[in-house]
Amino acid sequence: MWGDGGGRVITARRLEKRFGDKRVLRGLDFELPRGATLLVTGANGSGKTTLLRLCAGLAAPTRGELEVRAQRRDIGYLGHEPLVYRELTALENLELYGRLYRVPERRERIGMLLERFGLWDARGERAGSFSRGMLQRLALCRALLHEPELLLLDEPFNALDSEGAALLDAELAELARERTLLVATHDPERLAPFATGTLALA
Amino acid sequence: MSGYAQDVVALARKDLTLELRARDTLPAMLLFVLSMLVVFHFVLPAGGSRLAANGLLWVAIVFTALLGLTRAFAAEREHGLLDGLVLAPCDRSAIWLGKSIAMLGFLVAAEVVALPAFALFFGAVDGTTVAAVALANLGICAVGTLIAAMASAGRARELLLPLLFLPLSIPIVIGGVGATVADDPGRYLAFLALYDALFAVLSWASFEYVVTE
Amino acid sequence: MSTWSRNSALSASALLLLVGGIALAFYWAPEDADQGFSQKIFYIHVPVALTAYAFFAWGAWKALRHLWTRGERYDLESYTAIHMGVIFGLLTLATGSIWAKISWGIWWSWGQRQLVLFLILFLFYCAYFMLRFSTDVGPARANLSAVYAVFGIVLLPVSFLAIRLAEGFLHPVLFERDGPQMTGEMFVAFCVCLAGVLALAAALYANELTGKRIDARLRELREALA
Numbered sequence: 001m002w003g004d005g006g007g008r009v010i011t012a013r014r015l016e017k018r019f020g021d022k023r024v025l026r027g028l029d030f031e032l033p034r035g036a037t038l039l040v041t042g043a044n045g046s047g048k049t050t051l052l053r054l055c056a057g058l059a060a061p062t063r064g065e066l067e068v069r070a071q072r073r074d075i076g077y078l079g080h081e082p083l084v085y086r087e088l089t090a091l092e093n094l095e096l097y098g099r100l101y102r103v104p105e106r107r108e109r110i111g112m113l114l115e116r117f118g119l120w121d122a123r124g125e126r127a128g129s130f131s132r133g134m135l136q137r138l139a140l141c142r143a144l145l146h147e148p149e150l151l152l153l154d155e156p157f158n159a160l161d162s163e164g165a166a167l168l169d170a171e172l173a174e175l176a177r178e179r180t181l182l183v184a185t186h187d188p189e190r191l192a193p194f195a196t197g198t199l200a201l202a
Numbered sequence: 203m204s205g206y207a208q209d210v211v212a213l214a215r216k217d218l219t220l221e222l223r224a225r226d227t228l229p230a231m232l233l234f235v236l237s238m239l240v241v242f243h244f245v246l247p248a249g250g251s252r253l254a255a256n257g258l259l260w261v262a263i264v265f266t267a268l269l270g271l272t273r274a275f276a277a278e279r280e281h282g283l284l285d286g287l288v289l290a291p292c293d294r295s296a297i298w299l300g301k302s303i304a305m306l307g308f309l310v311a312a313e314v315v316a317l318p319a320f321a322l323f324f325g326a327v328d329g330t331t332v333a334a335v336a337l338a339n340l341g342i343c344a345v346g347t348l349i350a351a352m353a354s355a356g357r358a359r360e361l362l363l364p365l366l367f368l369p370l371s372i373p374i375v376i377g378g379v380g381a382t383v384a385d386d387p388g389r390y391l392a393f394l395a396l397y398d399a400l401f402a403v404l405s406w407a408s409f410e411y412v413v414t415e
Numbered sequence: 416m417s418t419w420s421r422n423s424a425l426s427a428s429a430l431l432l433l434v435g436g437i438a439l440a441f442y443w444a445p446e447d448a449d450q451g452f453s454q455k456i457f458y459i460h461v462p463v464a465l466t467a468y469a470f471f472a473w474g475a476w477k478a479l480r481h482l483w484t485r486g487e488r489y490d491l492e493s494y495t496a497i498h499m500g501v502i503f504g505l506l507t508l509a510t511g512s513i514w515a516k517i518s519w520g521i522w523w524s525w526g527q528r529q530l531v532l533f534l535i536l537f538l539f540y541c542a543y544f545m546l547r548f549s550t551d552v553g554p555a556r557a558n559l560s561a562v563y564a565v566f567g568i569v570l571l572p573v574s575f576l577a578i579r580l581a582e583g584f585l586h587p588v589l590f591e592r593d594g595p596q597m598t599g600e601m602f603v604a605f606c607v608c609l610a611g612v613l614a615l616a617a618a619l620y621a622n623e624l625t626g627k628r629i630d631a632r633l634r635e636l637r638e639a640l641a
Contacts, residue, residue, distance in 0.1 A: 020552045021638050058285055060415035060485075060554045073291040083286035085216070085277065087223040099212040100290040102205070126223070142286075253584075352559050356549035366546060366563070369539035370570060373577035384584045393580055397573060404569055408562045411482055415554040 007034045009150055009180050010055055014064035017050050024050045028064070030199050037181040039188050042201030048184035049080065051201070052152045055182060068150075073101060076148030078156055082139035086128035090119055090138050093127055094145060101146035113141040117167055132159040140168065144175075151175060153183045157190065209292040213300025218307060220277060227273040231312040235266040239316070239323055255324040256331070256382045260375050262316060263309075263335065267342045268364055270308050274301060274350040279359070288413050298409035302347040309339050330391070334381035337394040341374050341401055348405040351412045373397050418625055425618040433611035436604065444604040453517040458605055460510040462612035463503050464529060468571070470500030470616065471536065475568035478561035490557035491631070493564055494547070495624045499616060501540045504533050519590050526587040528578050535574050539567055 010032035017025040024047040032038050040048050053059045055068055056077040068075075084093045091110065098106040114120045117137040122130070127138060136159045143151065156172075157165055175181060176194035185191055188198060203211070221227055242258045278284040287297050313335060321327045346367060353363040374397060380390030440458040447454035474496035481489035511530045512522045525531060543563055550556040582589070597605065 018553075018638075021634055023638060056289060057414075058288060062553075071291065072289060075289070077285075077289055079282070079285065081282040081285065083281070083283055083289075085220060085283060086281065087220045087277075088216070092219070096212055096216055097286070097290070100209060100287075100292050102291070348562075352546065352563065355555055355559060356546065358549050362542075362545060362549055365542040369535055369542065370566065372535055373570075373573050376577040376581045380580055380584050386583075389583070390580060393576065400569060400573065401566075404566065408482075408565065411558045411562050415558065 008032065009034050009069055010182070011067045011069075012065065015051075015054070015061055015066050016063035017047070017054060017059065018062040025054075025201075028201075032180060032182055034180050036196040037176040037183065037191075037194050039191055039195045039198045040182065040184040040201060041186065041188050041198060044186075046201040048201060049154055052077070052079070052154045052182065052184055056152050070150040073146060074149040076143040076146065076151045078139055078143040078151075078153045080154060080158070082127075082135040083142060084127045084135065084138050087126060089124050089126055090114065090130075090141075091123045093138065094141060097142050097145055103146050109145065110141075113144060116171070117141055118163065133161045133164050136160050137164050137167070140171070144171075149179055151179055151181045151183075153181065155184055155186065157185070157187065206293060206296055209296040210300045210303070213287075213297060214303040214307075217301055217304035221304070221308065227270055228308050228311055230273075231266050231270050231308060232315050234269050235262050235312055235316040236319055238262040238265065239319055243323060252325060253383045257379045259320055259324075259327075259331075259382065260338075260378045262320075263313065263338065263378070264342070264368075264371050264375060266312055266316070267305075267309055267346060268367060270305060270312070271346045271350045271367070272360055272363055274305055274347060275354040279354045284413060294410040294413055295406050297413065298347055298351070298406060302343045302405075305347055306339055306343040309343060313339070330387045331382045333391060334378045334387070334394060337391060337398060338374050338378045340398045341394065342371065344398065344402040344405045345370050348409055348412060351409065355412070370401075422618065422621045422625060425614065425621050429611065429614035429618040431611075432607060432614045436608035436611040439604040439607050444601045445598060447601075453514065456510055456514040456517070458608045459612070460507065460514055461605075462609040463510060464507040464533070465609065466612050466616045467500050467503035467507055467533070467536075469613075470496050470503060470620075471540070471564075471571065472568055474500060475564050478564035481557060481561045482565075485554075490560065491627050492624060493561060495620060495627060497540055497543060497564060497567075499620050499623065501537065501544075502619075503616065504537050504540070507533050508537065515590070524588060524590060525585065526582075526589040528575065528582075531578050532571070532575050535578075536567070536571065539570060543567070 008031045010030075012028055012030050015025055015028040016023065024045075028051070030038075040051060042048050050059065054061055054066055056075060056079075057068070057072065058077075084090075085096075088096070091114075094110045094113070095106070097103075098110060103109055111120070114123050117140060119134065119137055119141065122134065127135065130138065136156075140156065143153070156168060160168060172181075172191070172194055181194075183191060183195075188195070239262060242255065242262070245258070246254055275284065278287070288294065317327050317332065317335070349367045349370070350363060353359045353366055356362050374394065377390045377394035377397060381387040381394065384390060436458070440455055444458075446452055474493045477489045477493035477496060480486065481493060508530060511527065511533075515524060515527065515530075516522050523530070543560065546563060547556060547560055550559060
């Protein structure tokens with residue numbers, strides 16, 4: 001699954017991303033070893049989101065090299081948008097992604113995740129009626145649905161209430177042990193217990 | 203059913219379900235096409251040929267389709283949901299195919315109302331016309347879905363969609379009107395089939411590049 | 416050969432060939448038996464039309480190269496080619512209309528298949544520019560432009576077929592113009608004119624491309640210094 005690269009899931013060399021004339025990432029070099037949990041820190045606009053989008057394959061680098069030794073089915077992405085359809089129920093949303101990601105034992109897995117994140121009772125409600133915190137939890141379910149080996153999380157604690165944050169804390173502890181994580185955050189202290197390294201963007 | 207077919211079905215069902223819940227696109231299309239037909243009555247001067255009315259049917263179809271296509275990627279663009287589909291391991295062309303099938307459903311639903319209404323206002327619609335409409339639908343939805351994705355990537359997307367789509371729709375209109383009014387509709391139906399085949403394959407193959415960088 | 420000297424050479428040869436071609440066409444080639452002097456426009460109109468087609472095809476080819484290899488240069492080359500194609504397309508419409516006015520006294524007739532085709536293509540490729548202007552600079556814009564350029568080149572023959580079919584029910588007035596019965600001298604003059612227009616096209620393309628590349632470099636340098 002990981003191919004060559006000596007167990008490095010992501011390798012970036014002189015990575016640059018420009019939007020029109022504005023350079024958001026300039027000459028970035030880093031490596032993400034398998035099993036590591038790397039925190040990406042930096043002020044707003046420093047390119048944390050851009051970096052995660054590049055690693056997810058949602059954007060292409062302007063210059064430089066970026067190698068992500070993981071297929072789409074092994075990548076879980078949590079961005080600023082929860083990426084759920086507001087007119088579909090929580091269940092239907094996860095069903096759709098479950099089918100697209102060919103999740104084995106789909107129903108059971110969906111049920112388990114919804115319960116774990118406290119959304120089981122709301123499973124038949126339209127996502128449009130969810131609070132921002134519930135949407136974020138549903139987004140987490142979506143990102144974790146297919147048990148991805150590589151997790152790209154963009155400020156995952158955003159919009160979570162204290163209960164949701166506690167659930168995520170527990171989940172992250174386990175994930176950081178078993179998977180490879182790249183987490184953008186402006187609160188690195190919170191994640192320090194799990195992190196194996198930090199990447200600070202100018 | 204192959205994995206690809208399963209993806210397409212899942213995506214088409216998603217779009218149809220969304221419309222069923224939101225109920226905004228299809229009613230708008232129905233109302234729009236009926237309004238157009240009423241306008242056409244006042245546009246055709248007395249003594250004008252019956253053929254002119256038949257030609258106008260195609261104007262109604264193309265512009266009603268445009269109305270529907272404007273909404274095609276609305277949800278995806280509004281909440282960035284296209285990212286979710288592009289991230290998935292499925293073939294990107296499955297997104298196009300699923301969306302086209304759903305659009306086809308909406309267009310056919312609108313025509314199920316429009317054609318009888320047209321027959322009521324302007325006179326009977328024969329089998330050849332229905333065949334031409336069916337063939338044209340395929341081309342409109344195939345090309346239209348791709349163009350809708352293109353337009354939604356830019357800024358003035360509602361303006362851009364008709365500008366990008368209309369030149370491509372001219373051959374469809376010619377084929378459709380020809381089949382409706384000419385003496386030998388066979389040529390025009392064959393031409394519509396040719397257009398459909400060419401542009402469906404082209405759209406299917408190039409959708410990947412429209413939604414990724 | 417440096418870019419500047421290559422571009423200059425192209426421009427010079429274009430000037431030579433074009434002036435030579437026009438001189439041949441107007442002073443040396445005999446007048447057409449049927450149409451008289453007005454037929455002389457043919458020496459410009461047809462080469463310009465052919466060049467426009469060539470530009471659209473070249474643009475589509477570069478677009479395919481972009482989609483295939485994502486090389487940086489192809490987007491700009493495709494864009495320039497289509498830009499030139501639209502200019503030459505406009506020239507085609509203009510010269511065609513002038514020819515029609517002189518020959519038959521009307522500026523526009525839907526029976527002139529070639530001009531109707533150019534009208535459709537003109538609309539299509541103007542939308543190409545709108546697409547580019549409404550998207551931010553980046554790989555997404557390059558991809559969209561490339562796909563649209565490929566659609567254009569497929570639309571070309573399909574539209575031409577459609578226009579011919581449309582005559583079946585539109586019955587436009589077809590002004591038959593027998594292709595000039597070209598004598599040897601007329602053919603030579605035509606070929607020189609064709610070469611001249613193609614050379615002009617190449618010169619314009621090369622200069623425009625160089626200009627666009629310099630613009631891009633300038634922006635990059637400015638940004639690097641900021």
